[in-house]
Amino acid sequence: MSWFSSKNKPDVTGDDDLLQSYRQTGDLAVLGQLYEKYMPLVYGVCLKYLQDEEQSKDAVMQIFEELIVKATRHEVKQFRGWLYVLSRNFCLMQLRANKKTETLSLDGVMEFPFVLHPEVNDTEANVNQLEKCMQKLSPEQQQSIDLFYIKEKCYKDVAELTGYSLNEVKSYIQNGKRNLKICLENNRER
Structure with missing residues:
Protein backbone atom coordinates (compact mmCIF):
# COMPACT_ATOMS: atom_id res chain seq x y z
CA MET A 1 0.00 0.00 0.00
CA SER A 2 1.56 3.27 -1.10
CA TRP A 3 1.25 6.53 0.77
CA PHE A 4 1.29 8.49 -2.44
CA SER A 5 -0.85 6.33 -4.68
CA SER A 6 -2.74 8.61 -6.95
CA LYS A 7 -5.79 6.66 -7.93
CA ASN A 8 -8.42 8.78 -9.51
CA LYS A 9 -11.35 9.56 -7.25
CA PRO A 10 -12.16 6.74 -4.83
CA ASP A 11 -15.26 4.76 -5.70
CA VAL A 12 -17.82 6.02 -3.20
CA THR A 13 -20.64 3.80 -4.37
CA GLY A 14 -19.63 0.96 -2.08
CA ASP A 15 -18.76 3.08 0.96
CA ASP A 16 -22.19 2.76 2.57
CA ASP A 17 -22.26 -0.99 1.97
CA LEU A 18 -18.78 -1.48 3.43
CA LEU A 19 -19.59 0.69 6.43
CA GLN A 20 -22.85 -1.16 7.08
CA SER A 21 -21.09 -4.49 6.73
CA TYR A 22 -18.46 -3.42 9.26
CA ARG A 23 -21.10 -2.20 11.69
CA GLN A 24 -22.97 -5.50 11.47
CA THR A 25 -20.00 -7.88 11.57
CA GLY A 26 -17.21 -5.91 13.27
CA ASP A 27 -14.88 -7.32 10.59
CA LEU A 28 -11.77 -5.14 10.56
CA ALA A 29 -10.87 -6.38 7.08
CA VAL A 30 -14.03 -4.72 5.76
CA LEU A 31 -13.24 -1.46 7.54
CA GLY A 32 -9.66 -1.72 6.31
CA GLN A 33 -10.88 -2.11 2.75
CA LEU A 34 -12.99 1.03 3.11
CA TYR A 35 -10.23 3.00 4.83
CA GLU A 36 -7.58 2.00 2.32
CA LYS A 37 -9.46 3.84 -0.42
CA TYR A 38 -9.10 7.06 1.53
CA MET A 39 -5.62 6.69 2.99
CA PRO A 40 -4.12 9.14 0.48
CA LEU A 41 -6.76 11.70 1.52
CA VAL A 42 -6.12 11.11 5.22
CA TYR A 43 -2.36 11.27 4.71
CA GLY A 44 -2.74 14.54 2.79
CA VAL A 45 -4.82 16.08 5.58
CA CYS A 46 -2.30 14.94 8.18
CA LEU A 47 0.64 16.25 6.17
CA LYS A 48 -1.11 19.58 5.73
CA TYR A 49 -1.60 20.03 9.46
CA LEU A 50 1.32 18.16 11.02
CA GLN A 51 3.85 19.13 8.32
CA ASP A 52 5.94 16.04 8.99
CA GLU A 53 5.91 12.88 6.86
CA GLU A 54 6.62 10.39 9.66
CA GLN A 55 4.14 11.97 12.07
CA SER A 56 1.58 11.98 9.28
CA LYS A 57 2.11 8.28 8.56
CA ASP A 58 1.71 7.52 12.27
CA ALA A 59 -1.41 9.64 12.38
CA VAL A 60 -2.94 7.70 9.47
CA MET A 61 -2.63 4.53 11.54
CA GLN A 62 -3.91 6.17 14.71
CA ILE A 63 -6.91 7.56 12.85
CA PHE A 64 -7.73 4.04 11.68
CA GLU A 65 -7.68 2.93 15.33
CA GLU A 66 -10.11 5.74 16.19
CA LEU A 67 -12.22 4.79 13.20
CA ILE A 68 -12.67 1.26 14.57
CA VAL A 69 -14.65 2.72 17.46
CA LYS A 70 -16.14 5.87 15.98
CA ALA A 71 -17.54 4.25 12.82
CA THR A 72 -19.99 2.30 14.97
CA ARG A 73 -20.92 5.19 17.24
CA HIS A 74 -21.62 7.98 14.77
CA GLU A 75 -24.25 8.49 12.14
CA VAL A 76 -22.23 8.75 8.93
CA LYS A 77 -24.06 10.10 5.89
CA GLN A 78 -21.06 10.60 3.62
CA PHE A 79 -18.01 8.61 4.69
CA ARG A 80 -15.42 10.62 2.75
CA GLY A 81 -16.48 13.98 4.23
CA TRP A 82 -16.88 12.53 7.70
CA LEU A 83 -13.43 10.91 7.53
CA TYR A 84 -11.91 14.21 6.37
CA VAL A 85 -13.34 16.01 9.40
CA LEU A 86 -12.28 13.18 11.72
CA SER A 87 -8.74 13.36 10.32
CA ARG A 88 -8.54 17.13 10.58
CA ASN A 89 -9.79 17.10 14.16
CA PHE A 90 -7.34 14.35 15.07
CA CYS A 91 -4.45 16.41 13.70
CA LEU A 92 -5.57 19.56 15.48
CA MET A 93 -5.77 17.64 18.75
CA GLN A 94 -2.29 16.21 18.10
CA LEU A 95 -0.91 19.70 17.54
CA ARG A 96 -2.52 20.93 20.72
CA ALA A 97 -1.33 17.93 22.76
CA ASN A 98 2.19 17.90 21.33
CA LYS A 99 2.99 21.53 21.88
CA LYS A 100 6.54 21.43 23.11
CA THR A 101 6.56 25.13 23.76
Whole structure:
Protein backbone atom coordinates (compact mmCIF):
# COMPACT_ATOMS: atom_id res chain seq x y z
CA MET A 1 0.00 0.00 0.00
CA SER A 2 1.56 3.27 -1.10
CA TRP A 3 1.25 6.53 0.77
CA PHE A 4 1.29 8.49 -2.44
CA SER A 5 -0.85 6.33 -4.68
CA SER A 6 -2.74 8.61 -6.95
CA LYS A 7 -5.79 6.66 -7.93
CA ASN A 8 -8.42 8.78 -9.51
CA LYS A 9 -11.35 9.56 -7.25
CA PRO A 10 -12.16 6.74 -4.83
CA ASP A 11 -15.26 4.76 -5.70
CA VAL A 12 -17.82 6.02 -3.20
CA THR A 13 -20.64 3.80 -4.37
CA GLY A 14 -19.63 0.96 -2.08
CA ASP A 15 -18.76 3.08 0.96
CA ASP A 16 -22.19 2.76 2.57
CA ASP A 17 -22.26 -0.99 1.97
CA LEU A 18 -18.78 -1.48 3.43
CA LEU A 19 -19.59 0.69 6.43
CA GLN A 20 -22.85 -1.16 7.08
CA SER A 21 -21.09 -4.49 6.73
CA TYR A 22 -18.46 -3.42 9.26
CA ARG A 23 -21.10 -2.20 11.69
CA GLN A 24 -22.97 -5.50 11.47
CA THR A 25 -20.00 -7.88 11.57
CA GLY A 26 -17.21 -5.91 13.27
CA ASP A 27 -14.88 -7.32 10.59
CA LEU A 28 -11.77 -5.14 10.56
CA ALA A 29 -10.87 -6.38 7.08
CA VAL A 30 -14.03 -4.72 5.76
CA LEU A 31 -13.24 -1.46 7.54
CA GLY A 32 -9.66 -1.72 6.31
CA GLN A 33 -10.88 -2.11 2.75
CA LEU A 34 -12.99 1.03 3.11
CA TYR A 35 -10.23 3.00 4.83
CA GLU A 36 -7.58 2.00 2.32
CA LYS A 37 -9.46 3.84 -0.42
CA TYR A 38 -9.10 7.06 1.53
CA MET A 39 -5.62 6.69 2.99
CA PRO A 40 -4.12 9.14 0.48
CA LEU A 41 -6.76 11.70 1.52
CA VAL A 42 -6.12 11.11 5.22
CA TYR A 43 -2.36 11.27 4.71
CA GLY A 44 -2.74 14.54 2.79
CA VAL A 45 -4.82 16.08 5.58
CA CYS A 46 -2.30 14.94 8.18
CA LEU A 47 0.64 16.25 6.17
CA LYS A 48 -1.11 19.58 5.73
CA TYR A 49 -1.60 20.03 9.46
CA LEU A 50 1.32 18.16 11.02
CA GLN A 51 3.85 19.13 8.32
CA ASP A 52 5.94 16.04 8.99
CA GLU A 53 5.91 12.88 6.86
CA GLU A 54 6.62 10.39 9.66
CA GLN A 55 4.14 11.97 12.07
CA SER A 56 1.58 11.98 9.28
CA LYS A 57 2.11 8.28 8.56
CA ASP A 58 1.71 7.52 12.27
CA ALA A 59 -1.41 9.64 12.38
CA VAL A 60 -2.94 7.70 9.47
CA MET A 61 -2.63 4.53 11.54
CA GLN A 62 -3.91 6.17 14.71
CA ILE A 63 -6.91 7.56 12.85
CA PHE A 64 -7.73 4.04 11.68
CA GLU A 65 -7.68 2.93 15.33
CA GLU A 66 -10.11 5.74 16.19
CA LEU A 67 -12.22 4.79 13.20
CA ILE A 68 -12.67 1.26 14.57
CA VAL A 69 -14.65 2.72 17.46
CA LYS A 70 -16.14 5.87 15.98
CA ALA A 71 -17.54 4.25 12.82
CA THR A 72 -19.99 2.30 14.97
CA ARG A 73 -20.92 5.19 17.24
CA HIS A 74 -21.62 7.98 14.77
CA GLU A 75 -24.25 8.49 12.14
CA VAL A 76 -22.23 8.75 8.93
CA LYS A 77 -24.06 10.10 5.89
CA GLN A 78 -21.06 10.60 3.62
CA PHE A 79 -18.01 8.61 4.69
CA ARG A 80 -15.42 10.62 2.75
CA GLY A 81 -16.48 13.98 4.23
CA TRP A 82 -16.88 12.53 7.70
CA LEU A 83 -13.43 10.91 7.53
CA TYR A 84 -11.91 14.21 6.37
CA VAL A 85 -13.34 16.01 9.40
CA LEU A 86 -12.28 13.18 11.72
CA SER A 87 -8.74 13.36 10.32
CA ARG A 88 -8.54 17.13 10.58
CA ASN A 89 -9.79 17.10 14.16
CA PHE A 90 -7.34 14.35 15.07
CA CYS A 91 -4.45 16.41 13.70
CA LEU A 92 -5.57 19.56 15.48
CA MET A 93 -5.77 17.64 18.75
CA GLN A 94 -2.29 16.21 18.10
CA LEU A 95 -0.91 19.70 17.54
CA ARG A 96 -2.52 20.93 20.72
CA ALA A 97 -1.33 17.93 22.76
CA ASN A 98 2.19 17.90 21.33
CA LYS A 99 2.99 21.53 21.88
CA LYS A 100 6.54 21.43 23.11
CA THR A 101 6.56 25.13 23.76
CA GLU A 102 3.80 27.59 24.20
CA THR A 103 4.36 31.06 22.88
CA LEU A 104 2.24 33.42 24.87
CA SER A 105 0.42 35.19 22.10
CA LEU A 106 -2.23 37.71 22.89
CA ASP A 107 -4.89 37.77 20.24
CA GLY A 108 -2.34 37.23 17.48
CA VAL A 109 -1.58 40.93 17.64
CA MET A 110 1.08 41.02 20.29
CA GLU A 111 3.49 38.19 20.86
CA PHE A 112 5.84 38.11 23.76
CA PRO A 113 9.37 37.28 22.66
CA PHE A 114 9.78 34.44 25.07
CA VAL A 115 8.63 30.90 25.28
CA LEU A 116 6.97 29.31 28.27
CA HIS A 117 9.09 26.22 28.67
CA PRO A 118 11.16 25.13 31.66
CA GLU A 119 14.25 24.23 29.62
CA VAL A 120 14.90 27.81 28.58
CA ASN A 121 17.15 29.66 31.03
CA ASP A 122 15.44 33.04 30.88
CA THR A 123 11.95 31.63 31.02
CA GLU A 124 11.54 31.83 34.76
CA ALA A 125 12.57 35.48 34.73
CA ASN A 126 10.20 36.17 31.82
CA VAL A 127 7.29 34.45 33.53
CA ASN A 128 8.05 36.29 36.76
CA GLN A 129 8.11 39.57 34.85
CA LEU A 130 4.79 38.74 33.20
CA GLU A 131 3.29 37.91 36.61
CA LYS A 132 4.55 41.21 38.05
CA CYS A 133 3.05 43.11 35.14
CA MET A 134 -0.24 41.22 35.54
CA GLN A 135 -0.35 42.39 39.18
CA LYS A 136 -0.20 46.00 37.98
CA LEU A 137 -3.40 45.59 35.98
CA SER A 138 -6.79 46.44 37.42
CA PRO A 139 -8.60 43.44 38.94
CA GLU A 140 -11.07 43.48 36.04
CA GLN A 141 -8.26 43.40 33.48
CA GLN A 142 -6.41 40.65 35.38
CA GLN A 143 -9.48 38.47 35.57
CA SER A 144 -10.52 39.05 31.95
CA ILE A 145 -7.02 38.41 30.58
CA ASP A 146 -6.57 35.30 32.72
CA LEU A 147 -9.87 33.81 31.56
CA PHE A 148 -9.43 34.79 27.92
CA TYR A 149 -5.77 34.00 27.28
CA ILE A 150 -4.68 31.58 29.97
CA LYS A 151 -7.90 29.60 30.39
CA GLU A 152 -8.84 30.10 26.70
CA LYS A 153 -12.44 31.18 27.28
CA CYS A 154 -14.35 33.10 24.63
CA TYR A 155 -15.64 36.65 25.21
CA LYS A 156 -19.13 35.36 25.96
CA ASP A 157 -17.84 32.87 28.55
CA VAL A 158 -15.70 35.55 30.21
CA ALA A 159 -18.74 37.81 30.41
CA GLU A 160 -20.86 35.04 31.93
CA LEU A 161 -18.20 34.05 34.45
CA THR A 162 -17.41 37.58 35.58
CA GLY A 163 -20.76 39.31 35.26
CA TYR A 164 -19.22 42.03 33.07
CA SER A 165 -20.97 43.06 29.86
CA LEU A 166 -19.50 41.84 26.57
CA ASN A 167 -18.26 45.36 25.78
CA GLU A 168 -16.64 45.65 29.21
CA VAL A 169 -14.87 42.31 28.71
CA LYS A 170 -13.53 43.40 25.32
CA SER A 171 -12.38 46.71 26.79
CA TYR A 172 -10.68 45.07 29.80
CA ILE A 173 -8.88 42.62 27.53
CA GLN A 174 -7.78 45.27 25.04
CA ASN A 175 -6.62 47.72 27.70
CA GLY A 176 -5.03 44.99 29.79
CA LYS A 177 -3.13 43.69 26.78
CA ARG A 178 -1.87 47.19 26.00
CA ASN A 179 -0.85 47.74 29.63
CA LEU A 180 0.99 44.40 29.74
CA LYS A 181 2.87 45.25 26.58
CA ILE A 182 3.91 48.66 27.95
CA CYS A 183 4.96 47.16 31.29
CA LEU A 184 7.01 44.38 29.66
CA GLU A 185 8.68 46.79 27.22
CA ASN A 186 9.57 49.20 30.03
CA ASN A 187 11.13 46.39 32.04
CA ARG A 188 13.11 45.12 29.05
CA GLU A 189 14.65 48.53 28.48
CA ARG A 190 16.08 48.61 32.02
